[in-house]
Amino acid sequence: MRISREYDLSRLMISISGVRGKIANGLGLGEALLFSQSFATMMEQGTVVIGRDSRPSGPYLEHLLTSALLANGSSILNLGLVPTPTTKAVVNLAKARGGIMISASHNPMEWNAFKFISKGGFFFNAKENETLLNLLKHSQFAPEIIHPKSYVESGEDYIDLHIKSVLSRVNVPKIKKKKFKVFVDAVGGAGSYVIPALLRTLGCQVIEHNCKPDGTFPRPPEPTPAALKSVEKHFKKSKAEIGFALDPDADRLVLFTPKRGAISEELTLPLVLKNVLSDSKKGSKVVVNLSTSFLNEHVAETFGAKVIRSKVGEANVVEEMIAEKAVFGGEGNGGVIDPKIPSFGRDTLSGIAHILNLMAEEKKTIDELVSELPSIHMDKQSFPLSKEYSLNDLYDKFVSGFGRATISKKDGLWLSEGDTWIHIRPSNTEPIFRVIAEAKSEAKLKETLKRVQTCVES
Structure with a gap:
């Protein structure tokens, strides 16, 4: 146009x-x-x-x-x-x-x-x-x-106020007492200065990696486990107790653990959620988007909280959080949203502080905390979106291929079969469409992906 x-x-x-x-x-x-x-x-x-x-x-x-x-x-x-x-x-x-x-x-x-x-x-x-x-x-x-x-x-001066607002949400003395050794990979981006400053304020020993903000991005900028493979050896060599990887503008957070290396970005949100809900009332509401893992429902149920699903996109999650008066929210791409922090959006500073607080309060390693969560069985795929491609035709194929599923068209097409869900939608940020599927077992996920492939190729 x-x-x-x-x-x-x-x-x-x-x-x-x-x-x-x-x-x-x-x-x-x-x-x-x-x-x-x-x-x-x-x-x-x-x-x-x-x-x-x-x-x-x-x-x-x-x-x-x-x-x-x-x-x-x-x-x-x-x-x-x-x-x-x-x-x-x-x-x-x-x-x-x-x-x-x-x-x-x-x-x-x-x-x-x-x-x-x-x-x-x-x-x-x-x-x-x-x-x-x-x-x-x-x-x-x-x-x-x-x-x-x-x-x-x-x-x-206002940058310091943002850091102080994050610190106000956690037990700073208890975290300082732990003297955590923390690894940070900022991908040469916007978090290169602020994140190490936050960690030092929390009494951590900081190992900086890719924290020279020259904009060249020494690894793929989206912090997925696959993109972080080349960084894992540096993390393990550092002997750090936990590692944090960011995207270039530091609103997505992915973790490294000593035993597992880089873990799924979907694990960030439920770990932070556990820390937030430990100090929230029963019946509290949490908002995540339609493409986010079941793990958040698992944690919420443990604390008697309710999960509400919104359209994808930070602005959509925040809008739903305000409407529902939610105590927490976020997206499965590692985006943590704490409404009591003035950014009121995906915030890696918030995510880092909450996770360190969880480790300090529960006196557990990050590997121990991850092992307490159910296994995650999720697959994220993307396909080119040409101008000639009809998403509506694709949606019709999925509706036919998953005839018994509950359907939502709130954002693209979301199909649920109880222990399995699939989300198909165009990306907000790239000329592609995404297909994300999750199941509660590896066998069920493999079966679902075969059906997904049939729908895409037919």
């Missing part, structure tokens, strides 16, 4: 997660300027927070965005290189009009993105995204101010 005479935005991924694309082949200077002007118009001369990850394209996109905001009379709190949750937290703490995170999260280095943040530190909802796109489509940008009184200042 051609939105303006000059720029074709069809190569961009525009979704609830913001706008992202490949530099010079999608998100070029022209496209970035259009989105910057639309965003600046929505900010109405308020204070705006800007953060970015370590991608080489980050600085020039930051300056472009800064120029558009200053021209419209907004003032800027510039955080520089920080995690996405820190940017969100500072928007909240500084009572800013809004904010923007320049990061394509787990996408490769040649990608970048704008993640739009509204008042209170929440990502733009569907209505706000629609407003931004309408401004862009019709070129309804606010005129430049001849004598702007806007300014740029550092928001470094």
